[in-house]
Amino acid sequence: MTDTATFDGNGHRALAGRQPDWSFRYWIIAPAILLMLAIGLFPLIYALIVSFQGLTMLDNDTSFQGFANYAQLFKDLRLWQSLAHTLLITVIALPVELVLGLAMAYLFLERLPGRQLFVSLLVMPCVISPIVAGATWRLMFDNRYGPINQILGWFAGHPVPALWTVNPKLVYPAIVFCEIWQWTPFMFLILLAALSNVDKSQLEAAEIDGAGFWRVFRRIVLPAIWPVMAVALLIRGLDLVRIFDIIWALTSGGPGTMTETISIYTYVQGFRQFEVSYTAAMAFLVIVILTVIVIAVIRRTGLVK
Amino acid sequence: MTALARHQPPLLRRAGVRLGLRYAVAVALTAIFVFPVYWLFIISFKTPDEIFAFPPVWYPESLQLANYAVLFKDGDAVTVGNSLILAGVSTVIAMVLGTMGAYSLVRFRTGGEHLAVWIISQRMMPPIAIVFPIFLLYVFLGWVDTYQGLIILYTAFSLPYVIWMMRGYIEDIPIELEESALVDGCTRWQVLWKVVFPMARSGLFATAVFTFVFAWNDFLFALVLTRTEVTTYTVQVTHYFGGQSNFWAKIAAMSVLGTVPVFFTVATLQRYLVRSISMGAVKG
Numbered sequence: 001m002t003d004t005a006t007f008d009g010n011g012h013r014a015l016a017g018r019q020p021d022w023s024f025r026y027w028i029i030a031p032a033i034l035l036m037l038a039i040g041l042f043p044l045i046y047a048l049i050v051s052f053q054g055l056t057m058l059d060n061d062t063s064f065q066g067f068a069n070y071a072q073l074f075k076d077l078r079l080w081q082s083l084a085h086t087l088l089i090t091v092i093a094l095p096v097e098l099v100l101g102l103a104m105a106y107l108f109l110e111r112l113p114g115r116q117l118f119v120s121l122l123v124m125p126c127v128i129s130p131i132v133a134g135a136t137w138r139l140m141f142d143n144r145y146g147p148i149n150q151i152l153g154w155f156a157g158h159p160v161p162a163l164w165t166v167n168p169k170l171v172y173p174a175i176v177f178c179e180i181w182q183w184t185p186f187m188f189l190i191l192l193a194a195l196s197n198v199d200k201s202q203l204e205a206a207e208i209d210g211a212g213f214w215r216v217f218r219r220i221v222l223p224a225i226w227p228v229m230a231v232a233l234l235i236r237g238l239d240l241v242r243i244f245d246i247i248w249a250l251t252s253g254g255p256g257t258m259t260e261t262i263s264i265y266t267y268v269q270g271f272r273q274f275e276v277s278y279t280a281a282m283a284f285l286v287i288v289i290l291t292v293i294v295i296a297v298i299r300r301t302g303l304v305k
Numbered sequence: 306m307t308a309l310a311r312h313q314p315p316l317l318r319r320a321g322v323r324l325g326l327r328y329a330v331a332v333a334l335t336a337i338f339v340f341p342v343y344w345l346f347i348i349s350f351k352t353p354d355e356i357f358a359f360p361p362v363w364y365p366e367s368l369q370l371a372n373y374a375v376l377f378k379d380g381d382a383v384t385v386g387n388s389l390i391l392a393g394v395s396t397v398i399a400m401v402l403g404t405m406g407a408y409s410l411v412r413f414r415t416g417g418e419h420l421a422v423w424i425i426s427q428r429m430m431p432p433i434a435i436v437f438p439i440f441l442l443y444v445f446l447g448w449v450d451t452y453q454g455l456i457i458l459y460t461a462f463s464l465p466y467v468i469w470m471m472r473g474y475i476e477d478i479p480i481e482l483e484e485s486a487l488v489d490g491c492t493r494w495q496v497l498w499k500v501v502f503p504m505a506r507s508g509l510f511a512t513a514v515f516t517f518v519f520a521w522n523d524f525l526f527a528l529v530l531t532r533t534e535v536t537t538y539t540v541q542v543t544h545y546f547g548g549q550s551n552f553w554a555k556i557a558a559m560s561v562l563g564t565v566p567v568f569f570t571v572a573t574l575q576r577y578l579v580r581s582i583s584m585g586a587v588k589g
Contacts, residue, residue, distance in 0.1 A: 039458060040461065043435060107327055107331060124338070124342050145356065266433045270437045290429065291429070
């Protein structure tokens, strides 16, 4: 990406000089931009207007309500709990996925018979639709006919009747386990590619100097794989704070509202309670929070986007 | 992939023991990650007695196709076709519009860096925030439960990714090819269709697979914006969930029907990834 400026500079002069058809450049990009504006911007403006009104399922009240809906957001305990649930899942799942993915990448970095087959099999979970991953684990976690309790029973020596998707103590482990199962392979694939691109001569030089594994990792490997790792973390982090499908399939936010994430709660308010104006305000809050997180992460990791 | 295989172990000591240990860990890990997939597939081939057996049946006596037959008889399997239409059409449109846009960004510097950054920032948009206003808009337009509604939505959501990826591929096309085509009397549109698209085809296919999988996997948009006519397979799977009694056979069979095409698609991706790498090497 660093040489784009010179390349583009040349390209621009060379192509535009011969046939200065200025409208062409706009014609070819216009459809994409118009479509993104129509789907990305127009509904947001509409939602912004609605969020200052008093629309509900029963009440078609389009009068100006000021910041009433936004004030309500701060008094909505369920909303802040759902944010806390989202954060909880993210801060547990993301580091585990990273560390496990990295360990797996190291495992398959060196020559291993049948590695290609292993990698192809390991990648399967992240190719499956998230809703299907959730459905699969719903079957796996079934208290009577699922294999998880059966296998646990072998180790415990007696039948284990754990209600994974109902018991308040077990729902989070179940969700996080499913999430980790599906997305660790994604981390693994990306980190394996990054690790195999690390400069081999540097590693050998460090080995000759007698540097230990952790020293080599911190000084040479980590700086080399950091740009790729940061992007992977950003992608997974964004997906985690939006998490919806897996939870929908496993618990639908239950028991009660115990596993409601911000996406699930927004859905419930919008499409179950049909609190139109309130949901619009909530959508804005989500956008603001996510934007702040993304900007902070991009700044912190030094990602140039 | 050959680069991976060539990597020499710098810290390897006591090679035999280490290899054996690594092999054991690799087999155990793979078993853990693959088992749920195996379980899903195997349930879809079980009889009801085998599904609801206690203790669980680890492998069925014979592979039953009855669970699939039911899905086709009831017409539920049509939802896989709906997913195929929605993901397929939106991918084609997004690839054409996105590549054209990327070409404008790369060769004409349209909008400068600001436009490029705005486009990628569109990708950060959380679906849950956008889906509610979109729903209100679609109710107004009468687009709920229509093909065009979801196709336009998937296309718009894929465009930032397509533009971003295709920018890189187009930068790699030698500009001399486009110049000589212009000298030979091609119009700019002809240059785009006859030079740029064919030259970027390996990138097009690789990007298209990711775009397709995104639309294929979508659940939230389809859940909100479909009713009965264009239900996707992801939504159909959740129709079999019940509080106490799940339709296990149907959940499994429908999930497999929706998963197999993606496995095929990813097999396609691998081929084009390898091809694009070798093309890059030859071009040099």
